[in-house]
Amino acid sequence: MLAGAALGLSGAILQGVTRNPLADPGILGINNGAALAVVIGIAWFGIGAASSYIWLAILGAGLTAAFVYAVGSIGRGGATPLKLALAGAATSVALSSLTLAVVLPRADIAGGVQSWQVGGVGGATLDWTLLVLPFLGAGLVLALLSARKLNLLALGDDLAAGLGEKVALARAGASLGAILLCGAATAVCGPIGFVGLVVPHVCRLLLGVDHRWLLPASAVGGAGLLLASDITGRILARPSELEVGIVTALIGAPVFIWIVRRQRLRAL
Amino acid sequence: MTINHRLQVQDLTAGYGDRTIIKGLGIDLLPGRISAIVGANACGKSTLLRVMARLLRPRGGQVALDGAAIHGMPTRALARVLGLLPQSPIAPEGITVADLVGRGRHPHHGLMSRWGPADDHAVATALEATRITDLADRTVDELSGGQRQRAWIAMALAQDTDLLLLDEPTTYLDVAHQIELLDLLCDLNARRGTTIVMVLHDLNLAARYADQLIALRAGRVHAQDSPDAVLTEATIAQVFGLSARVMRDPVSGRPMMLPIGRHRLAAE
Numbered sequence: 001m002l003a004g005a006a007l008g009l010s011g012a013i014l015q016g017v018t019r020n021p022l023a024d025p026g027i028l029g030i031n032n033g034a035a036l037a038v039v040i041g042i043a044w045f046g047i048g049a050a051s052s053y054i055w056l057a058i059l060g061a062g063l064t065a066a067f068v069y070a071v072g073s074i075g076r077g078g079a080t081p082l083k084l085a086l087a088g089a090a091t092s093v094a095l096s097s098l099t100l101a102v103v104l105p106r107a108d109i110a111g112g113v114q115s116w117q118v119g120g121v122g123g124a125t126l127d128w129t130l131l132v133l134p135f136l137g138a139g140l141v142l143a144l145l146s147a148r149k150l151n152l153l154a155l156g157d158d159l160a161a162g163l164g165e166k167v168a169l170a171r172a173g174a175s176l177g178a179i180l181l182c183g184a185a186t187a188v189c190g191p192i193g194f195v196g197l198v199v200p201h202v203c204r205l206l207l208g209v210d211h212r213w214l215l216p217a218s219a220v221g222g223a224g225l226l227l228a229s230d231i232t233g234r235i236l237a238r239p240s241e242l243e244v245g246i247v248t249a250l251i252g253a254p255v256f257i258w259i260v261r262r263q264r265l266r267a268l
Numbered sequence: 269m270t271i272n273h274r275l276q277v278q279d280l281t282a283g284y285g286d287r288t289i290i291k292g293l294g295i296d297l298l299p300g301r302i303s304a305i306v307g308a309n310a311c312g313k314s315t316l317l318r319v320m321a322r323l324l325r326p327r328g329g330q331v332a333l334d335g336a337a338i339h340g341m342p343t344r345a346l347a348r349v350l351g352l353l354p355q356s357p358i359a360p361e362g363i364t365v366a367d368l369v370g371r372g373r374h375p376h377h378g379l380m381s382r383w384g385p386a387d388d389h390a391v392a393t394a395l396e397a398t399r400i401t402d403l404a405d406r407t408v409d410e411l412s413g414g415q416r417q418r419a420w421i422a423m424a425l426a427q428d429t430d431l432l433l434l435d436e437p438t439t440y441l442d443v444a445h446q447i448e449l450l451d452l453l454c455d456l457n458a459r460r461g462t463t464i465v466m467v468l469h470d471l472n473l474a475a476r477y478a479d480q481l482i483a484l485r486a487g488r489v490h491a492q493d494s495p496d497a498v499l500t501e502a503t504i505a506q507v508f509g510l511s512a513r514v515m516r517d518p519v520s521g522r523p524m525m526l527p528i529g530r531h532r533l534a535a536e
Contacts, residue, residue: 019358152374154363158354161323163427164347164375209360210367 002129003185004195006136008222009143010178010185011196012203012215016150017174018069021201021259022085025061025182026193026252029092033064034186036099043102054132058183064091065179096191135184142177143215150174150211192245194252195222201259225251272299272461273349273430275320279329282319288327289315290487297480302457302464304474307484308508313467314355316484317435320465321352333431347375351429353420355436359408365419366404369394372426394425398452414445421452432456434466438473446470450477472524475499476517483507499523 007025014023014030025031037060038053068091072084149170152160157167182196199221200214207213229247236247277295281288289312297303305313318324320331322338330337338346351372359368372394373387395401398418403411408419417437424432437453438446450473456462468474474481475495482492485507491498500523504512510527517524 148374148377151371154358154360155368155371156354156356156358158318158321158323159352159357161343162321162347162350162352162354163372164344166343204362208367209363 002132002136002223003189003192004222004224004226005219006139006181006185006222007192007195008199008218008220008225009140009215010181011222012200012211012218013143013146013150013174013178013181014196015200016146016153016211016214017171017178018084019154020084022082022197022256023088024194024197025178025186026191026195027085027092027197027256028065028068028088029090029095030061030064030068030088030179030182031186031191031193032092032095032099033067034058034061034183035191036060036095036102037063038187039099039102043106054135054184054187057187058135058180061179061183061186062176064095065175067091129188132184132188135180139177139180139184140219142173142180146170146174146177147211147215150215151209154209154211190245192226192248194248194256195225197259198248198252198255199225201255272463274299274334275350275431275463275465276332277316277320277329278332280316280319280326280331281328282315282324282326284315284324288487290319292329293484293487293489294329295482295489295492297463297465299463300457300461301479302453302466302477303480303482304466304468304478305482305484306468306471306474306507307490311484311507312487313484314435317352317433317465317467321350321433322346323352344375347427347429349430351424351427351432353424353432353434353437355439357420359416359419361409363408364404365400365406365408365411365422366391366395368408368419369404369422369426372423372428375427390426390428394422397425397456398422413440414442414448417441417445417449418452421449425456429462431463431465434464436467436469438468438470446473453477471499471504472517475522475524476520495522499525501525 011024014025014028015021017023034057037056041052041056068084068088071091072087149165152163152165153167153170155163160170161167185192200218203214203217203221207217225248226244229251230244233244233247275297277293280293281291283289293312293316305316307313315324319326322331322343325339330339332338333341333346333349338350369391370387373383373390376387392401395404398421400415400418400422403415403419408416411419421437434453438449441449453464453466454477457464468478478495480492481495481498483490483498483503490507491503499514501512501514504510504514504525512525512527514523514525516522
Protein backbone atom coordinates (compact mmCIF):
# COMPACT_ATOMS: atom_id res chain seq x y z
CA MET A 1 0.00 0.00 0.00
CA LEU A 2 2.80 2.38 0.83
CA ALA A 3 4.41 1.50 -2.49
CA GLY A 4 1.16 2.21 -4.30
CA ALA A 5 0.84 5.54 -2.56
CA ALA A 6 4.42 6.40 -3.46
CA LEU A 7 3.93 5.46 -7.09
CA GLY A 8 0.62 7.28 -7.44
CA LEU A 9 2.08 10.36 -5.86
CA SER A 10 5.26 10.32 -7.92
CA GLY A 11 3.21 9.88 -11.08
CA ALA A 12 1.15 12.94 -10.21
CA ILE A 13 4.31 14.95 -9.53
CA LEU A 14 6.01 13.87 -12.74
CA GLN A 15 2.94 14.77 -14.77
CA GLY A 16 2.97 18.18 -13.16
CA VAL A 17 6.69 18.78 -13.53
CA THR A 18 6.81 17.82 -17.18
CA ARG A 19 3.33 19.15 -17.96
CA ASN A 20 2.99 15.79 -19.61
CA PRO A 21 -0.11 13.61 -19.24
CA LEU A 22 1.91 10.52 -20.20
CA ALA A 23 4.51 10.95 -17.50
CA ASP A 24 4.72 8.05 -15.11
CA PRO A 25 7.71 6.49 -13.35
CA GLY A 26 7.10 3.29 -15.35
CA ILE A 27 6.73 4.83 -18.77
CA LEU A 28 9.62 7.22 -18.30
CA GLY A 29 11.82 4.26 -17.46
CA ILE A 30 12.59 5.50 -13.98
CA ASN A 31 11.37 2.32 -12.28
CA ASN A 32 13.41 0.16 -14.61
CA GLY A 33 16.45 2.37 -14.00
CA ALA A 34 16.04 1.79 -10.31
CA ALA A 35 15.64 -1.93 -10.93
CA LEU A 36 18.75 -2.17 -13.08
CA ALA A 37 20.81 -0.43 -10.43
CA VAL A 38 19.60 -2.88 -7.80
CA VAL A 39 20.21 -5.92 -9.99
CA ILE A 40 23.71 -4.76 -10.88
CA GLY A 41 24.37 -4.26 -7.21
CA ILE A 42 23.24 -7.80 -6.40
CA ALA A 43 24.93 -9.53 -9.32
CA TRP A 44 28.26 -7.76 -9.58
CA PHE A 45 28.96 -6.36 -6.20
CA GLY A 46 27.25 -8.97 -4.09
CA ILE A 47 25.27 -6.38 -2.24
CA GLY A 48 22.73 -8.01 -0.03
CA ALA A 49 21.87 -5.44 2.60
CA ALA A 50 18.36 -4.14 2.23
CA SER A 51 19.28 -0.56 2.97
CA SER A 52 21.79 -0.53 0.11
CA TYR A 53 19.02 -1.62 -2.27
CA ILE A 54 17.19 1.56 -1.50
CA TRP A 55 20.15 3.82 -2.14
CA LEU A 56 20.93 1.96 -5.34
CA ALA A 57 17.34 2.19 -6.53
CA ILE A 58 17.17 5.91 -5.86
CA LEU A 59 20.48 6.44 -7.61
CA GLY A 60 19.28 4.45 -10.61
CA ALA A 61 15.99 6.31 -10.66
CA GLY A 62 17.74 9.68 -10.55
CA LEU A 63 20.20 8.83 -13.31
CA THR A 64 17.44 7.51 -15.54
CA ALA A 65 15.24 10.54 -14.96
CA ALA A 66 18.09 12.88 -15.91
CA PHE A 67 18.96 10.79 -18.97
CA VAL A 68 15.40 10.54 -20.27
CA TYR A 69 14.79 14.23 -19.76
CA ALA A 70 18.01 15.08 -21.60
CA VAL A 71 17.18 12.80 -24.54
CA GLY A 72 13.59 14.00 -24.66
CA SER A 73 14.70 17.64 -24.76
CA ILE A 74 16.92 17.21 -27.80
CA GLY A 75 15.63 18.90 -30.92
CA ARG A 76 12.99 21.47 -31.59
CA GLY A 77 10.40 22.45 -29.03
CA GLY A 78 12.19 20.99 -26.02
CA ALA A 79 10.66 18.19 -23.99
CA THR A 80 7.25 17.73 -25.60
CA PRO A 81 4.97 15.11 -24.02
CA LEU A 82 5.29 12.69 -26.89
CA LYS A 83 9.07 12.93 -27.19
CA LEU A 84 9.49 12.41 -23.46
CA ALA A 85 7.22 9.38 -23.53
CA LEU A 86 9.09 7.92 -26.50
CA ALA A 87 12.48 8.57 -24.94
CA GLY A 88 11.21 7.03 -21.73
CA ALA A 89 9.70 3.99 -23.40
CA ALA A 90 12.86 3.31 -25.40
CA THR A 91 15.03 3.77 -22.33
CA SER A 92 12.70 1.58 -20.34
CA VAL A 93 12.97 -1.31 -22.79
CA ALA A 94 16.72 -0.91 -23.05
CA LEU A 95 17.08 -0.91 -19.28
CA SER A 96 14.96 -3.99 -18.75
CA SER A 97 16.90 -5.93 -21.39
CA LEU A 98 20.12 -4.79 -19.75
CA THR A 99 18.73 -6.02 -16.47
CA LEU A 100 17.98 -9.35 -18.10
CA ALA A 101 21.48 -9.51 -19.53
CA VAL A 102 22.93 -8.97 -16.10
CA VAL A 103 20.73 -11.61 -14.49
CA LEU A 104 20.76 -14.40 -17.12
CA PRO A 105 24.29 -15.69 -16.58
CA ARG A 106 23.66 -15.81 -12.86
CA ALA A 107 21.42 -18.77 -12.19
CA ASP A 108 22.00 -18.41 -8.47
CA ILE A 109 20.16 -15.14 -8.20
CA ALA A 110 17.87 -15.35 -11.23
CA GLY A 111 14.82 -16.74 -9.45
CA GLY A 112 14.68 -14.14 -6.76
CA VAL A 113 15.40 -11.28 -9.11
CA GLN A 114 12.76 -12.44 -11.54
CA SER A 115 9.89 -12.37 -9.14
CA TRP A 116 11.13 -9.12 -7.66
CA GLN A 117 11.34 -7.67 -11.15
CA VAL A 118 7.77 -8.36 -12.15
CA GLY A 119 6.73 -6.63 -9.02
CA GLY A 120 5.58 -8.44 -5.96
CA VAL A 121 4.39 -6.88 -2.78
CA GLY A 122 4.88 -10.18 -0.98
CA GLY A 123 8.52 -9.30 -0.42
CA ALA A 124 7.52 -6.34 1.65
CA THR A 125 8.00 -7.37 5.23
CA LEU A 126 7.78 -5.15 8.24
CA ASP A 127 11.57 -4.71 8.35
CA TRP A 128 11.59 -3.49 4.79
CA THR A 129 8.76 -1.13 5.47
CA LEU A 130 10.63 0.45 8.36
CA LEU A 131 13.72 0.83 6.19
CA VAL A 132 12.02 2.67 3.34
CA LEU A 133 9.83 4.77 5.57
CA PRO A 134 12.31 7.67 5.95
CA PHE A 135 12.78 7.85 2.19
CA LEU A 136 9.06 7.82 1.54
CA GLY A 137 8.64 10.42 4.25
CA ALA A 138 11.22 12.73 2.71
CA GLY A 139 9.64 12.26 -0.69
CA LEU A 140 6.22 13.01 0.72
CA VAL A 141 7.37 16.22 2.37
CA LEU A 142 9.02 17.39 -0.85
CA ALA A 143 5.87 16.50 -2.76
CA LEU A 144 3.53 18.41 -0.49
CA LEU A 145 5.82 21.43 -0.47
CA SER A 146 5.75 21.31 -4.26
CA ALA A 147 1.98 21.24 -4.66
CA ARG A 148 1.53 24.97 -5.06
CA LYS A 149 4.59 25.28 -7.23
CA LEU A 150 3.20 22.62 -9.55
CA ASN A 151 0.01 24.65 -9.82
CA LEU A 152 2.09 27.50 -11.16
CA LEU A 153 4.27 25.40 -13.45
CA ALA A 154 1.02 24.25 -15.04
CA LEU A 155 0.55 27.78 -16.38
CA GLY A 156 3.82 27.66 -18.32
CA ASP A 157 7.34 28.52 -17.26
CA ASP A 158 7.18 32.20 -18.15
CA LEU A 159 4.05 32.86 -16.19
CA ALA A 160 5.27 30.79 -13.25
CA ALA A 161 8.44 32.89 -13.13
CA GLY A 162 6.37 36.05 -13.51
CA LEU A 163 4.37 35.02 -10.47
CA GLY A 164 7.54 34.83 -8.45
CA GLU A 165 8.44 31.15 -8.61
CA LYS A 166 11.97 29.89 -9.22
CA VAL A 167 11.08 27.52 -12.01
CA ALA A 168 14.22 25.40 -12.20
CA LEU A 169 14.40 25.02 -8.44
CA ALA A 170 10.72 24.11 -8.16
CA ARG A 171 11.07 21.53 -10.90
CA ALA A 172 14.23 20.03 -9.38
CA GLY A 173 12.71 19.83 -5.90
CA ALA A 174 9.53 18.17 -7.10
CA SER A 175 11.45 15.74 -9.30
CA LEU A 176 13.70 14.79 -6.43
CA GLY A 177 10.60 14.01 -4.39
CA ALA A 178 9.23 11.85 -7.19
CA ILE A 179 12.55 10.03 -7.58
CA LEU A 180 12.80 9.30 -3.85
CA LEU A 181 9.26 7.95 -3.85
CA CYS A 182 9.48 5.70 -6.87
CA GLY A 183 13.05 4.63 -6.14
CA ALA A 184 12.12 3.51 -2.66
CA ALA A 185 8.97 1.79 -3.87
CA THR A 186 10.91 -0.06 -6.56
CA ALA A 187 13.57 -1.17 -4.11
CA VAL A 188 10.92 -3.02 -2.14
CA CYS A 189 8.52 -4.28 -4.76
CA GLY A 190 10.36 -4.17 -8.07
CA PRO A 191 9.23 -2.00 -10.96
CA ILE A 192 5.44 -1.80 -10.87
CA GLY A 193 4.09 -0.03 -13.90
CA PHE A 194 1.06 2.08 -14.66
CA VAL A 195 0.01 2.94 -11.12
CA GLY A 196 1.62 6.37 -11.48
CA LEU A 197 -0.09 6.85 -14.83
CA VAL A 198 -3.61 5.75 -14.12
CA VAL A 199 -4.21 7.08 -10.65
CA PRO A 200 -3.46 10.79 -11.21
CA HIS A 201 -5.68 10.84 -14.30
CA VAL A 202 -8.60 9.37 -12.45
CA CYS A 203 -8.03 11.78 -9.59
CA ARG A 204 -7.86 14.71 -11.99
CA LEU A 205 -11.20 13.73 -13.49
CA LEU A 206 -12.76 13.55 -10.04
CA LEU A 207 -11.10 16.49 -8.30
CA GLY A 208 -9.84 18.92 -10.91
CA VAL A 209 -6.40 20.33 -11.50
CA ASP A 210 -5.39 21.73 -8.12
CA HIS A 211 -2.25 19.87 -7.05
CA ARG A 212 -2.92 20.60 -3.39
CA TRP A 213 -5.78 18.09 -3.65
CA LEU A 214 -4.45 16.05 -6.51
CA LEU A 215 -1.24 14.92 -4.82
CA PRO A 216 -2.75 13.53 -1.61
CA ALA A 217 -5.59 11.98 -3.59
CA SER A 218 -3.14 10.28 -5.93
CA ALA A 219 -1.29 8.83 -2.96
CA VAL A 220 -4.49 7.41 -1.52
CA GLY A 221 -5.67 6.22 -4.93
CA GLY A 222 -2.33 4.57 -5.66
CA ALA A 223 -2.48 2.69 -2.39
CA GLY A 224 -6.00 1.57 -3.18
CA LEU A 225 -5.19 0.45 -6.71
CA LEU A 226 -2.18 -1.57 -5.62
CA LEU A 227 -4.08 -3.23 -2.82
CA ALA A 228 -6.93 -4.09 -5.18
CA SER A 229 -4.48 -5.42 -7.77
CA ASP A 230 -2.75 -7.55 -5.18
CA ILE A 231 -6.02 -9.03 -3.99
CA THR A 232 -7.21 -9.61 -7.55
CA GLY A 233 -3.92 -11.30 -8.37
CA ARG A 234 -4.28 -13.63 -5.41
CA ILE A 235 -7.87 -14.52 -6.21
CA LEU A 236 -7.39 -15.08 -9.94
CA ALA A 237 -4.39 -17.32 -9.61
CA ARG A 238 -5.36 -19.23 -6.47
CA PRO A 239 -3.75 -21.06 -4.75
CA SER A 240 -0.59 -19.24 -5.87
CA GLU A 241 -0.67 -15.54 -6.75
CA LEU A 242 -0.35 -13.37 -9.82
CA GLU A 243 2.39 -10.78 -9.38
CA VAL A 244 0.89 -7.41 -8.76
CA GLY A 245 2.94 -5.78 -11.54
CA ILE A 246 1.14 -7.94 -14.09
CA VAL A 247 -2.27 -7.02 -12.77
CA THR A 248 -1.54 -3.28 -12.83
CA ALA A 249 -0.30 -3.63 -16.39
CA LEU A 250 -3.57 -5.34 -17.37
CA ILE A 251 -5.50 -2.43 -15.91
CA GLY A 252 -3.05 0.25 -16.94
CA ALA A 253 -2.45 -0.51 -20.61
CA PRO A 254 -6.01 0.23 -21.77
CA VAL A 255 -6.02 3.44 -19.75
CA PHE A 256 -2.75 4.46 -21.37
CA ILE A 257 -4.27 3.99 -24.82
CA TRP A 258 -7.33 5.94 -23.81
CA ILE A 259 -5.20 8.87 -22.64
CA VAL A 260 -3.07 8.89 -25.78
CA ARG A 261 -6.17 8.86 -27.96
CA ARG A 262 -7.75 11.77 -26.18
CA GLN A 263 -7.56 14.97 -28.08
CA ARG A 264 -5.86 17.68 -26.16
CA LEU A 265 -2.81 15.69 -25.32
CA ARG A 266 -0.55 18.70 -25.06
CA ALA A 267 -3.00 20.80 -23.16
CA LEU A 268 -2.20 19.61 -19.65
CA MET B 269 -2.86 52.97 -5.37
CA THR B 270 -0.84 56.12 -5.28
CA ILE B 271 2.78 55.06 -5.20
CA ASN B 272 4.17 54.58 -8.65
CA HIS B 273 7.21 52.46 -9.12
CA ARG B 274 9.72 53.51 -11.71
CA LEU B 275 11.05 50.94 -14.16
CA GLN B 276 14.15 51.78 -16.15
CA VAL B 277 16.23 49.84 -18.63
CA GLN B 278 19.85 50.89 -18.47
CA ASP B 279 22.48 50.11 -21.10
CA LEU B 280 21.00 46.65 -21.54
CA THR B 281 22.63 43.88 -23.56
CA ALA B 282 20.90 40.52 -23.81
CA GLY B 283 20.49 37.51 -26.05
CA TYR B 284 20.19 33.74 -26.27
CA GLY B 285 23.21 31.44 -26.56
CA ASP B 286 25.85 33.19 -28.60
CA ARG B 287 23.31 35.45 -30.32
CA THR B 288 23.13 38.98 -28.99
CA ILE B 289 19.71 40.44 -29.65
CA ILE B 290 19.68 43.62 -27.60
CA LYS B 291 22.68 45.93 -27.56
CA GLY B 292 23.15 48.84 -25.18
CA LEU B 293 19.46 49.63 -24.89
CA GLY B 294 18.05 52.24 -22.54
CA ILE B 295 14.43 53.11 -21.73
CA ASP B 296 12.82 55.22 -19.06
CA LEU B 297 9.22 54.13 -18.73
CA LEU B 298 6.65 56.73 -17.73
CA PRO B 299 5.24 55.74 -14.33
CA GLY B 300 1.46 55.51 -14.27
CA ARG B 301 1.18 55.63 -18.05
CA ILE B 302 0.76 53.25 -20.95
CA SER B 303 3.79 52.44 -23.08
CA ALA B 304 3.82 50.38 -26.26
CA ILE B 305 6.91 48.71 -27.70
CA VAL B 306 6.80 48.42 -31.49
CA GLY B 307 9.23 47.26 -34.14
CA ALA B 308 9.79 44.80 -36.95
CA ASN B 309 9.87 41.05 -36.38
CA ALA B 310 13.00 39.84 -34.60
CA CYS B 311 14.02 43.34 -33.51
CA GLY B 312 14.17 42.26 -29.86
CA LYS B 313 10.73 43.34 -28.60
CA SER B 314 9.87 40.12 -26.86
CA THR B 315 13.42 39.62 -25.65
CA LEU B 316 13.31 43.07 -24.09
CA LEU B 317 10.03 42.25 -22.36
CA ARG B 318 11.47 38.96 -21.09
CA VAL B 319 14.45 40.75 -19.56
CA MET B 320 12.18 43.38 -18.06
CA ALA B 321 10.16 40.58 -16.45
CA ARG B 322 13.43 38.95 -15.17
CA LEU B 323 12.78 35.81 -17.23
CA LEU B 324 16.06 36.36 -19.02
CA ARG B 325 19.29 37.47 -17.40
CA PRO B 326 20.99 40.48 -19.00
CA ARG B 327 24.55 40.11 -20.33
CA GLY B 328 25.27 43.71 -19.52
CA GLY B 329 23.49 46.68 -18.02
CA GLN B 330 20.39 46.24 -15.92
CA VAL B 331 16.68 46.66 -15.51
CA ALA B 332 16.10 48.82 -12.45
CA LEU B 333 13.00 49.11 -10.33
CA ASP B 334 13.19 52.30 -8.27
CA GLY B 335 16.94 52.27 -8.82
CA ALA B 336 17.67 48.65 -7.79
CA ALA B 337 18.44 45.86 -10.28
CA ILE B 338 15.45 43.52 -10.55
CA HIS B 339 17.64 40.49 -11.18
CA GLY B 340 19.01 40.82 -7.66
CA MET B 341 15.60 41.08 -5.98
CA PRO B 342 13.71 38.24 -4.29
CA THR B 343 11.53 37.01 -7.12
CA ARG B 344 8.37 36.74 -5.04
CA ALA B 345 8.68 40.29 -3.72
CA LEU B 346 9.18 41.50 -7.27
CA ALA B 347 6.06 39.58 -8.34
CA ARG B 348 4.01 41.75 -5.98
CA VAL B 349 5.08 44.86 -7.91
CA LEU B 350 5.61 43.65 -11.45
CA GLY B 351 3.11 41.44 -13.28
CA LEU B 352 3.57 39.67 -16.58
CA LEU B 353 1.23 38.19 -19.15
CA PRO B 354 3.26 36.13 -21.64
CA GLN B 355 2.23 35.76 -25.24
CA SER B 356 0.88 32.23 -25.01
CA PRO B 357 0.21 31.19 -21.44
CA ILE B 358 -0.97 27.64 -20.84
CA ALA B 359 -4.28 26.86 -19.18
CA PRO B 360 -4.32 23.37 -17.66
CA GLU B 361 -7.12 21.27 -19.08
CA GLY B 362 -10.24 21.52 -16.96
CA ILE B 363 -9.19 24.48 -14.81
CA THR B 364 -11.99 26.85 -13.82
CA VAL B 365 -11.82 30.58 -14.40
CA ALA B 366 -11.95 31.25 -10.66
CA ASP B 367 -9.08 28.83 -10.00
CA LEU B 368 -7.00 30.37 -12.79
CA VAL B 369 -7.56 33.91 -11.54
CA GLY B 370 -6.85 32.78 -7.98
CA ARG B 371 -3.40 31.55 -8.99
CA GLY B 372 -2.50 35.19 -9.58
CA ARG B 373 -2.52 35.54 -5.78
CA HIS B 374 0.51 33.28 -5.43
CA PRO B 375 3.12 35.99 -4.76
CA HIS B 376 1.01 37.30 -1.87
CA HIS B 377 1.36 34.03 0.02
CA GLY B 378 4.24 32.61 1.99
CA LEU B 379 4.93 28.96 2.60
CA MET B 380 2.32 28.60 5.31
CA SER B 381 -0.13 31.43 4.78
CA ARG B 382 -3.71 30.56 3.98
CA TRP B 383 -6.16 31.93 1.47
CA GLY B 384 -7.93 34.85 3.14
CA PRO B 385 -10.61 37.50 2.62
CA ALA B 386 -8.08 39.77 0.91
CA ASP B 387 -7.58 37.08 -1.73
CA ASP B 388 -11.32 36.60 -2.23
CA HIS B 389 -11.69 40.31 -2.63
CA ALA B 390 -8.84 40.59 -5.15
CA VAL B 391 -10.25 37.76 -7.25
CA ALA B 392 -13.80 39.16 -7.14
CA THR B 393 -12.57 42.60 -8.14
CA ALA B 394 -10.52 41.17 -10.99
CA LEU B 395 -13.45 39.13 -12.31
CA GLU B 396 -15.69 42.17 -12.09
CA ALA B 397 -13.23 44.48 -13.85
CA THR B 398 -12.94 42.07 -16.75
CA ARG B 399 -16.70 41.36 -16.68
CA ILE B 400 -16.35 37.61 -16.37
CA THR B 401 -17.88 37.20 -12.90
CA ASP B 402 -20.66 35.05 -14.36
CA LEU B 403 -18.06 32.79 -16.01
CA ALA B 404 -16.19 32.11 -12.75
CA ASP B 405 -17.25 28.47 -12.49
CA ARG B 406 -16.83 27.63 -16.17
CA THR B 407 -13.68 25.87 -17.32
CA VAL B 408 -11.24 27.88 -19.38
CA ASP B 409 -11.49 25.40 -22.29
CA GLU B 410 -15.14 26.34 -22.81
CA LEU B 411 -14.46 30.05 -23.22
CA SER B 412 -14.21 31.95 -26.49
CA GLY B 413 -10.89 33.53 -27.44
CA GLY B 414 -11.91 36.96 -26.19
CA GLN B 415 -13.26 35.61 -22.90
CA ARG B 416 -10.14 33.53 -22.40
CA GLN B 417 -7.87 36.53 -22.86
CA ARG B 418 -9.99 38.43 -20.34
CA ALA B 419 -9.55 35.56 -17.89
CA TRP B 420 -5.78 35.85 -18.24
CA ILE B 421 -5.97 39.60 -17.74
CA ALA B 422 -8.08 38.95 -14.65
CA MET B 423 -5.36 36.68 -13.33
CA ALA B 424 -2.83 39.47 -13.84
CA LEU B 425 -5.20 41.89 -12.07
CA ALA B 426 -5.57 39.54 -9.11
CA GLN B 427 -1.80 39.66 -8.79
CA ASP B 428 -2.46 43.29 -7.93
CA THR B 429 0.79 44.76 -9.22
CA ASP B 430 1.66 48.35 -9.86
CA LEU B 431 3.35 47.50 -13.15
CA LEU B 432 2.00 45.16 -15.80
CA LEU B 433 3.95 43.83 -18.79
CA LEU B 434 2.04 42.24 -21.67
CA ASP B 435 3.49 40.47 -24.70
CA GLU B 436 1.20 41.02 -27.68
CA PRO B 437 -2.03 40.75 -25.70
CA THR B 438 -4.21 41.30 -28.78
CA THR B 439 -2.81 38.44 -30.86
CA TYR B 440 -5.49 35.99 -32.03
CA LEU B 441 -8.30 38.38 -31.12
CA ASP B 442 -10.72 39.83 -33.65
CA VAL B 443 -10.88 43.60 -33.99
CA ALA B 444 -13.78 44.05 -31.58
CA HIS B 445 -12.04 42.03 -28.90
CA GLN B 446 -8.77 43.88 -29.51
CA ILE B 447 -10.48 47.19 -28.82
CA GLU B 448 -12.29 45.75 -25.82
CA LEU B 449 -9.02 44.49 -24.37
CA LEU B 450 -7.16 47.75 -24.89
CA ASP B 451 -10.07 49.69 -23.39
CA LEU B 452 -9.88 47.37 -20.40
CA LEU B 453 -6.19 48.13 -19.97
CA CYS B 454 -6.98 51.85 -20.22
CA ASP B 455 -9.62 51.47 -17.48
CA LEU B 456 -7.07 49.73 -15.32
CA ASN B 457 -4.53 52.45 -15.95
CA ALA B 458 -7.05 55.18 -15.16
CA ARG B 459 -8.55 53.57 -12.06
CA ARG B 460 -5.54 52.09 -10.36
CA GLY B 461 -2.76 54.09 -11.96
CA THR B 462 -1.15 50.85 -13.11
CA THR B 463 1.86 51.37 -15.34
CA ILE B 464 1.26 49.32 -18.47
CA VAL B 465 3.97 48.22 -20.87
CA MET B 466 2.99 46.11 -23.86
CA VAL B 467 4.44 44.80 -27.06
CA LEU B 468 1.99 45.54 -29.88
CA HIS B 469 2.11 44.74 -33.57
CA ASP B 470 -0.60 47.08 -34.75
CA LEU B 471 0.97 50.53 -35.04
CA ASN B 472 -2.34 52.33 -35.26
CA LEU B 473 -3.68 50.73 -32.10
CA ALA B 474 -0.35 51.37 -30.39
CA ALA B 475 -0.45 55.05 -31.34
CA ARG B 476 -4.05 55.33 -30.23
CA TYR B 477 -3.75 53.68 -26.82
CA ALA B 478 -0.20 54.38 -25.67
CA ASP B 479 1.08 57.56 -24.03
CA GLN B 480 4.62 56.60 -25.00
CA LEU B 481 5.77 54.70 -28.07
CA ILE B 482 9.09 52.88 -28.03
CA ALA B 483 10.29 51.91 -31.49
CA LEU B 484 13.03 49.27 -31.59
CA ARG B 485 15.28 48.61 -34.51
CA ALA B 486 17.90 45.83 -34.54
CA GLY B 487 18.11 45.59 -30.77
CA ARG B 488 18.36 49.32 -30.10
CA VAL B 489 15.88 52.03 -29.28
CA HIS B 490 15.25 53.98 -32.44
CA ALA B 491 12.81 56.41 -30.89
CA GLN B 492 10.91 56.77 -27.61
CA ASP B 493 8.45 59.58 -27.28
CA SER B 494 4.80 60.49 -27.68
CA PRO B 495 2.95 58.81 -30.58
CA ASP B 496 2.92 62.14 -32.41
CA ALA B 497 6.70 62.29 -32.34
CA VAL B 498 7.34 58.61 -33.08
CA LEU B 499 4.71 57.59 -35.62
CA THR B 500 6.06 59.56 -38.57
CA GLU B 501 6.64 58.57 -42.17
CA ALA B 502 10.39 58.83 -41.65
CA THR B 503 10.41 56.57 -38.57
CA ILE B 504 8.23 53.95 -40.23
CA ALA B 505 10.61 53.91 -43.19
CA GLN B 506 13.64 53.49 -40.93
CA VAL B 507 12.16 50.98 -38.48
CA PHE B 508 10.10 48.81 -40.82
CA GLY B 509 11.64 49.64 -44.20
CA LEU B 510 8.15 50.48 -45.36
CA SER B 511 6.81 53.57 -47.02
CA ALA B 512 3.61 54.83 -45.50
CA ARG B 513 1.36 57.82 -45.21
CA VAL B 514 0.69 59.17 -41.77
CA MET B 515 -2.44 61.18 -41.12
CA ARG B 516 -4.54 62.21 -38.19
CA ASP B 517 -6.93 59.57 -36.94
CA PRO B 518 -10.32 61.33 -37.02
CA VAL B 519 -11.58 59.18 -34.15
CA SER B 520 -8.80 59.69 -31.59
CA GLY B 521 -6.88 62.66 -32.90
CA ARG B 522 -3.74 60.53 -32.66
CA PRO B 523 -1.56 59.79 -35.70
CA MET B 524 -2.38 56.78 -37.86
CA MET B 525 -0.49 55.17 -40.69
CA LEU B 526 -1.52 53.72 -44.01
CA PRO B 527 1.09 51.44 -45.58
CA ILE B 528 2.12 51.90 -49.20
CA GLY B 529 2.87 48.64 -51.00
CA ARG B 530 3.60 47.95 -54.66
CA HIS B 531 0.05 47.17 -55.69
CA ARG B 532 -3.46 48.50 -55.31
CA LEU B 533 -2.46 52.12 -55.39
CA ALA B 534 -5.04 54.66 -56.47
CA ALA B 535 -3.85 56.81 -59.37
CA GLU B 536 -2.37 59.99 -58.01
